[in-house]
Amino acid sequence: MKLRYLVARLVKTVLVVIAVVLLSFFLIRLAPGDTATVMAGQAGFADEAFMKSLRAEYGLDQPVPVQLWKYLSTVAHGDLGSSFVRRQPVLDVILERLPNTLLLNGFALLVAIAGGVVMGMVAARKPGSAADAAMTMLSMVFYAMPQFWLGMMAMLVFSVWLGWLPPFGLETMGADYTGLARLGDIAVHMILPGVTLALFFLASYARLTRAAMIEVADQDFVKTARAKGLSERQVARRHILRNALMPLITYAGLQASILVGGSVLVENVFSWPGIGTLAYEAVQSRDNPLLLGILIVTATLVCLFNLITDIAYSIADPRVELS
């Protein structure tokens, strides 16, 4: 039963990725001019014969289904084409930046979940209290705030005015730290972009935890735990919290796509050398293959993350009907 679910889930993930690749194929055809006109533009001249030979070389003179099949099979082989501007394989350019983005997003997710759970527990202890009301208000404000602007405000306060944290980049330029000193340096640089990215989700995790805590606290097994004489602390931690955390797993998966979108903006604000700054560079230099490569890679990653959270949920909560 579980195996069948896993296979079905895997097939679905692959289908979504294929759909993204299909979409990007049609986007390429939608864009004004084809690869041949772009190459001719770079070469600086174009007569009809040259264009024709270019189109033949890149298979652009073949019927659309043939081109589509070729495109699908090259992507399936891990070949996302080559960047117009950098003259490097797109995949190499992306993979070089990917670890930085994963690091930033992982850190932000951790901060959001840890902070959100703590805030949610505080608010759930006394629904309707001042802490509860303040949290609801705060989450409304964060929802209304452009993330890139929040990042700039954080930079303004903590880097420009207070001078506590470095405003730009992954590490101090020219310092050439190694080992632990380098890790520490990167960690310090990660605080501002990471927390900026986390704040938006922190508010929603807090609301979710609060709602789940209040709901779970009403159930029979909690009354039983109280009745057998456990302290309120123990009940809250071991019985209520553990069960209230379940929805957070699903939510983290659902929000992954939004996290990546936010990361594009926040990376640009803090000049964090990840996929987001790469996407900006690709837009600025009209490097369409690179931009589509980023779309395919980020979509694949989000799909994988969704797959992982779904499996994690099914392991954590055996009651879930796997269908």
Place this chain on the structure above:
Amino acid sequence: MELLRRFLSRPTTLFGLAIFLLIVAIALGAPFLFSRGPFSIVGMPLLPPGAPGLLAGSDVIGRDMAVGLAYGARISLLVGIASTICAVGIGVLLGAVAGYYGGWVDDLLMRVTEFFQIIPSFVLLMVLVAFMQPSLESTVIGIALVTWPQVARVVRGEFLSLRAREFVQAARVLGMRDGAIIFTQILPNALPPIVVVSSMMVGSAILTESALAFLGLGDPNLLSWGSMIGSSRSAMWVAWWTTVLPGLCIVITVLALNFIGDGLNDALNPRGKR
């Protein structure tokens, strides 16, 4: 009347409504409030707010920030409302067909909306706008293309539960065509949740527009709050107002819209879970 009373009963809704009307007034009145356009240079760059004749200071090339903020409101509201109307149009049509007929149409639509939920829609939006060339139209179309599935899901859910109701069966027995049943019988009953979802979408569309403009993917011929922030990034260190003020405008506008959305939700859905 009862609906209106309930809608206006919350202080936050009234506050949101007042702020929103003020912003609409400023947006519409911008050409009358200021004699100069947003692109004209009025003095030295980076003058602080309160400098003679400059309520909100001047920006990196000496344009009046106050004029820019007023004209920026037009772009934000225009994009927010236009893209929501487009998204609601597509979402209602597809959601209604899927929910009413069910079957493979419904399956297909559900797959498509799931697809949009999973993929990073902001990255897709960047690709769409970049490929269409940045302009006001491409911003609106792009935002509508990535947000319509939200509406479609809601509409489909409503249609799915309403289509089995007696008034629909009665209409069918009377020989009404499917199109007429969908638009004159079911749709009016499905309106409340559609109104709530769309009111929330205006705010998020404004946020998305500002993000696109910040990245330089907005219309290069128009001044918007996002592009004001984007173009004054380098000046942030010496002139805080160039980035703080446009951002505050965005926050206040979106907050006001969300308050209105919450009020609508309460009024139209009094027993609903919050």
